[in-house]
Amino acid sequence: MRLNVKAPPAVQADTRQRLLEAAGRVFAEKGYRSTTVREIIRRAGANLAAVNYHFRGKDGLYAAVLEHTYAKALEKHPPEGGVDPRAPAGERLRGFIRSFLERIFDEDVEACYGRLMARELVEPTAALDGVVERIRPLFGRLCAIVKEIVESEASLGQIERSAKSIVGQILFYKHAAPVIQRLEGRRAGPPDIDALARHIADFSVHGLKGPSARARRSR
Amino acid sequence: MRLNVKAPPAVQADTRQRLLEAAGRVFAEKGYRSTTVREIIRRAGANLAAVNYHFRGKDGLYAAVLEHTYAKALEKHPPEGGVDPRAPAGERLRGFIRSFLERIFDEDVEACYGRLMARELVEPTAALDGVVERIRPLFGRLCAIVKEIVESEASLGQIERSAKSIVGQILFYKHAAPVIQRLEGRRAGPPDIDALARHIADFSVHGLKGPSARARRSR
Numbered sequence: 001m002r003l004n005v006k007a008p009p010a011v012q013a014d015t016r017q018r019l020l021e022a023a024g025r026v027f028a029e030k031g032y033r034s035t036t037v038r039e040i041i042r043r044a045g046a047n048l049a050a051v052n053y054h055f056r057g058k059d060g061l062y063a064a065v066l067e068h069t070y071a072k073a074l075e076k077h078p079p080e081g082g083v084d085p086r087a088p089a090g091e092r093l094r095g096f097i098r099s100f101l102e103r104i105f106d107e108d109v110e111a112c113y114g115r116l117m118a119r120e121l122v123e124p125t126a127a128l129d130g131v132v133e134r135i136r137p138l139f140g141r142l143c144a145i146v147k148e149i150v151e152s153e154a155s156l157g158q159i160e161r162s163a164k165s166i167v168g169q170i171l172f173y174k175h176a177a178p179v180i181q182r183l184e185g186r187r188a189g190p191p192d193i194d195a196l197a198r199h200i201a202d203f204s205v206h207g208l209k210g211p212s213a214r215a216r217r218s219r
Numbered sequence: 220m221r222l223n224v225k226a227p228p229a230v231q232a233d234t235r236q237r238l239l240e241a242a243g244r245v246f247a248e249k250g251y252r253s254t255t256v257r258e259i260i261r262r263a264g265a266n267l268a269a270v271n272y273h274f275r276g277k278d279g280l281y282a283a284v285l286e287h288t289y290a291k292a293l294e295k296h297p298p299e300g301g302v303d304p305r306a307p308a309g310e311r312l313r314g315f316i317r318s319f320l321e322r323i324f325d326e327d328v329e330a331c332y333g334r335l336m337a338r339e340l341v342e343p344t345a346a347l348d349g350v351v352e353r354i355r356p357l358f359g360r361l362c363a364i365v366k367e368i369v370e371s372e373a374s375l376g377q378i379e380r381s382a383k384s385i386v387g388q389i390l391f392y393k394h395a396a397p398v399i400q401r402l403e404g405r406r407a408g409p410p411d412i413d414a415l416a417r418h419i420a421d422f423s424v425h426g427l428k429g430p431s432a433r434a435r436r437s438r
Contacts, residue, residue, distance in 0.1 A: 124397040132401040139402065149427045164399075165422045168391025169295045169384045175394050176386070177345040182351040183358065203384045207426030208368045
């Protein structure tokens, strides 16, 4: 009998998964700094050696949680938002916006990724770098759609500024939710996704003065 | 000789002011929950009785700090942004956006109000209600400008959604600054205010497809 018994691969993968999920909940509740590895391993039913083996410690575990939860959100709500990739750019823009709203309004995603990112944006940690590398291709995809819509001479800087104008409109509903709640007595949620995606796409394509936008608004 | 010596009004006002300023710094650094009144009175050179007299305790002091710093930011960067109130609505929109950007990029404001609000939006306290009552008339002012620009049949809900599309574009540069920093190697700041105010106003009025917006962009 060998003394150095190693867990079989399936058990290892399961431990890794349990650690990721327990860590997601604890980090989201308490923030990176106030979380102890001790509490995570207790909740995951794992031990410190497993954290070090799979993630090389608390920092690595935290970075893995951020990337894992973002990847899961994208898997659940893919960025094309159910729109055919051959559809006109305006429709693809609406699909992109809709899937983004779905991700920020999804309570499972929100309970973990949303709260982690909200904390990251107030007090960034080294782990933000990894998430930004996952955000980068998504931003590129939005810029490509914007470029098709403006059809033109716009510089890369102008296209990127317009893409940021679109992302800003979307994130507002997550970021400013506590203010909206107090201003209007309710905050936006999943039932509003259709109307908001239409509004943001329409506002972005035509602005306040676009004639077709105005016609559509007065319907 | 009377034993019950009360400080003269000028000294009292000075103590109140020192408490507000010290509290602003400590709350911004540590957040509401981790801040102790003991640290604030030490920094302000005041005593607990003064906190209770002027603010009825920690909650009242915190609420007063939030409102005071917001009022100071608005006093320093008034919402018309230097534009004559008789100017066309498009220009007044640009002034509104510019002054908003000035407030979020002002490092004195940011060091206190910006950080306090960022924390409030992640974990709101009872004090947010008071700030929202100061935000409300400002939002109404923006809605009035938007209404003039669309010139039309738009419902109140449509106007408010458009106003939120504008505020979202502005706040993005504050809220997502750590991501922008990593995506582009720099974050926006005071030297960008002119260009950003022009872009956001232009994007909001004409969108991606507005003909005059396109002409302006290709210049």
